[in-house]
Amino acid sequence: MVGHKGKWKLAFIxxxxxxxxxxxxxxxxxxAKTNESREGTQNSGTAQDKKVTLKFTFWGSPEEKKAVExxxxxxxxxxxxxxxxxxxxxxTDFLQKLNAMIAGNEAPDVSYSAAWKLKMGEEGLIxxxxxxxxxxxxIHKEDYLEYAWWNWDQDKSAGPYQASVVPSLxxxxxxxxxxxxxxxxxxxxxxxxxxxxxxxxxxxTVDRNGNHPDDPExxxxxxxxxxxxxxLGWSSYMPMVLSNGGDxxxxxxxxxxxxxxxxxxxxxxxxxxINVHHVSPSPIQASSIxxxxxxxxxxxxxxIIDGSWNHxxxxxxxxxxxxxxxxxxxxxxxxxxxxxxxxxxxxxxxKEAWEFTKxxxxxxxxxxxxxxxxxxxLNKWYEDPELIDKWASEELPGRPAGFQDAVMRxxxxxxxxSPENNVKNFVEIDAAVSAALDQVWLGEKTAEQAMxxxxxxxxSLVQGTYLK
Numbered sequence: 139m140v141g142h143k144g145k146w147k148l149a150f151i152x153x154x155x156x157x158x159x160x161x162x163x164x165x166x167x168x169x170a171k172t173n174e175s176r177e178g179t180q181n182s183g184t185a186q187d188k189k190v191t192l193k194f195t196f197w198g199s200p201e202e203k204k205a206v207e208x209x210x211x212x213x214x215x216x217x218x219x220x221x222x223x224x225x226x227x228x229x230t231d232f233l234q235k236l237n238a239m240i241a242g243n244e245a246p247d248v249s250y251s252a253a254w255k256l257k258m259g260e261e262g263l264i265x266x267x268x269x270x271x272x273x274x275x276x277i278h279k280e281d282y283l284e285y286a287w288w289n290w291d292q293d294k295s296a297g298p299y300q301a302s303v304v305p306s307l308x309x310x311x312x313x314x315x316x317x318x319x320x321x322x323x324x325x326x327x328x329x330x331x332x333x334x335x336x337x338x339x340x341x342x343t344v345d346r347n348g349n350h351p352d353d354p355e356x357x358x359x360x361x362x363x364x365x366x367x368x369x370l371g372w373s374s375y376m377p378m379v380l381s382n383g384g385d386x387x388x389x390x391x392x393x394x395x396x397x398x399x400x401x402x403x404x405x406x407x408x409x410x411x412i413n414v415h416h417v418s419p420s421p422i423q424a425s426s427i428x429x430x431x432x433x434x435x436x437x438x439x440x441x442i443i444d445g446s447w448n449h450x451x452x453x454x455x456x457x458x459x460x461x462x463x464x465x466x467x468x469x470x471x472x473x474x475x476x477x478x479x480x481x482x483x484x485x486x487x488x489k490e491a492w493e494f495t496k497x498x499x500x501x502x503x504x505x506x507x508x509x510x511x512x513x514x515x516l517n518k519w520y521e522d523p524e525l526i527d528k529w530a531s532e533e534l535p536g537r538p539a540g541f542q543d544a545v546m547r548x549x550x551x552x553x554x555x556s557p558e559n560n561v562k563n564f565v566e567i568d569a570a571v572s573a574a575l576d577q578v579w580l581g582e583k584t585a586e587q588a589m590x591x592x593x594x595x596x597x598s599l600v601q602g603t604y605l606k
Contacts, residue, residue, distance in 0.1 A: 152582060165235045190487045192494055193246040194568050195236060197229040199448060205506040206498075213497045220490050240482075244377040247485040248495055251288075251296065253558050253565045255480050259290035265481045267297040270492050277496065285555040286515045288478045289604040299476035300499050301512035304549045305377050307465075308430065311458040313363075313440040317341050322441070322462025324540035326548040330406060332378075335465035337367030339417035342440035351416045358416040365417040366441040367424060367433065368408060370579055372568060373475060376557060377464050378404040380471035386557035386564075391602030394560040396571060397593040399563075404467060406586035413581035421579050431455055446545060450510040453535035461544045472549050474514065475556040501529065510536020513546070521548045555605045563599040570596050 164425050196206055203226050209221045225246070227235050233254060239245050240263065251258075258264050271277055279287075288296040307322060314321050319341050323329055330338065340351045342365035349356040368374045372386075379385065384401030388395060395401055411418040419427060419439075427433050430442045431451035442448070443464065452459050464472060479495045481488060497503050501514040508514055508529040519525045532539050558564055574592040577583045583591075 183188055183244070189219055189221060190490050191223055192248060192485075192487060192491055193234075194222050194224045194248045194494070195227055195239075195246045196224065196250040197227055197232050198250075199450070199511075202507060202511060205511075207503055208506070209498055209504045212503060213494060216497075217490075217493065220494065222494060230430040237575045239275060243484070245482040245484045247482060247491040248486060249480050249482070250300075251477050251480045255288060255478070255564075256290040256298045258480070259294060259296050263483060264296060265483055265488065266293075267295040267478075268293060270488075274492070274496075281513050281518070283474055283517060283550075283553070285553060285560070285605050286474060286476070288559045288606065291350055292604070296480050297478035297495070298499070300479050301475065301501070301504070301508065302474040302476045302515050303446045303513060304474055305373050305440060305443065305464060305472055306449070306545055307443050307462045308434065308448060308452060309441045309460055309462065310434040310437060310462050313342060313437060317440075321460060322415070322544075324462055324544040326463050326543075329463045329470055330465040332465055332467045335366075336411070336415055336417065339411065339441070340364070340415060343417045358414070361416065361419075361423075363437060364419055364427075364439045366411065367427065367430075367439040368411070368442075369419055369444045370408075370421060370424075370575070371572070372557060373445060375405060375408055375575075377472045378408060378467060379471055380473075380554050381464075383469075384468040385554075386561050387600060387603060392600065393599055394567075394589070397589040399586075402585040402589050405575070405589070409578045409581065409585060412579060420581075421576060434459060446513065447511055449536045449538075453510050460538045461541055463544050463548050470548065470552050471554050472552055473554050473556040474513070474515070474549060475558055476512075483515055505529065509534045513549075520546065521551065555603070560603045560605045562601045562603065567596045567599050 147489065177300050194210070196203075198206060207224065207313060210224055214222060232250070233252070235248075236249065245263070255264065259266070268279075282298045283302065286299040286302065288298070290296065292363075309322060311321060319338055322338075342363070343351055343361065344363045345357045346360040346362050346561070347355065347357065351358075379396070379401045382400045382404040384398055384404060385395040390397065396405070412420045424574065427438050428436065429451070430444050430448040433439045434442060434452070435455050435457045449461070463470070479498060481491045481495060499515070501508045501516065501519055504512070505528060514520070514525075514529060519529065526542070530537055530542050532541050541556070557568075561567065568594050571589075574583075574586075574588040578585050578588045
């Protein structure tokens with residue numbers, strides 16, 4: 139599952155608020171009914187002679203859909219009394235259709251989810267994962283990555299990541315060879331400084347006449363090949379903000395950290411890649427550049443900083459690609475991100491839903507997805523050599539040479555909380571921040587100007603963090 143990193147449109151926010159308002163009045167009665175059902179189920183155990191059907195909603199690429207459906211089949215074979223009725227919904231339509239199901243009292247038992255789940259938790263629509271863990275000795279909070287939790291309060295959680303993804307630097311190795319440039323480093327302690335990164339990007343940027351950005355005759359309006367392309371969302375710019383000593387909020391959680399000098403300096407450096415150094419496309423120019431795997435394959439760009447979920451698509455191409463560590467401004471910082479499986483309180487089969495959630499969250503049961511698309515969310519899969527070899531072996535198609543250092547270890551050893559599952563009211567704040575940053579990427583405002591303006595707009599929404 140890809141967390142989709144805050145890409146839900148602002149309109150969806152209003153959709154979910156409306157849906158939650160409509161359903162809130164019925165929550166109390168459904169809770170009572172659900173609690174009775176849950177208690178009865180727990181007292182009697184899972185009846186082997188009674189078939190239970192769970193409704194499960196999820197999104198994902200064709201490869202992800204295939205792997206999830208295979209995992210469902212395996213779960214049903216292991217639990218013959220449980221049938222999973224799965225519904226695959228494209229990510230762009232997911233929240234809208236889920237809201238319609240909730241409003242019609244037809245919510246699924248288990249579902250994929252994004253940041254909007256925290257509002258559902260606050261409204262009492264989904265189970266608190268920590269409550270479900272209390273009576274299950276097979277699962278412990280400390281088993282999971284430290285910051286892999288989606289909490290809507292300190293002791294109330296929508297669950298841990300079902301699987302993890304991370305910001306990743308991917309590149310076309312042939313383009314580096316053609317330019318006579320060394321490949322990106324794979325160890326955090328050897329990461330490029332920001333200035334080194336910019337110089338490499340210049341060598342890999344070429345206009346229609348074969349000139350580079352430092353050449354006097356370089357034409358920034360006719361660039362044939364860009365050195366680097368960033369997704370320009372929070373998952374790509376936040377590692378640089380963290381690296382420069384900044385954060386999404388200030389340390390006390392009372393102010394917008396993105397408006398502080400450490401953050402605006404990092405954001406401006408990214409904008410300068412576009413408007414000063416001309417090594418990266420603007421949002422307008424990027425609209426004509428295909429998705430990451432195709433962009434690298436077509437040699438439109440030499441490097442891409444985007445999510446590690448692109449590794450699966452890259453593994454399906456015939457290009458010579460690789461991964462490196464992210465550049466640093468001061469210190470190497472990055473994070474895991476990902477969605478979680480949620481269980482709705484309207485479920486008549488919470489015990490079975492819990493068992494299905496645990497099964498699908500176990501990397502062993504969806505190993506195909508962890509060998510190219512996902513990364514595990516359990517600590518032991520980063521510490522046990524045998525488990526590491528199952529999902530991070532560099533002999534696997536989605537795990538190029540250097541993956542274990544450049545992606546796995548660099549993140550596991552330098553992880554900070556992801557703002558998406560740490561910052562309260564993140565969805566609403568990020569909508570305002572993203573709109574303001576569009577002006578920065580286009581060179582219409584400086585990062586300092588834009589973030590100072592948005593700081594006032596989101597002041598009432600800044601209410602601290604969940605994870606630290």
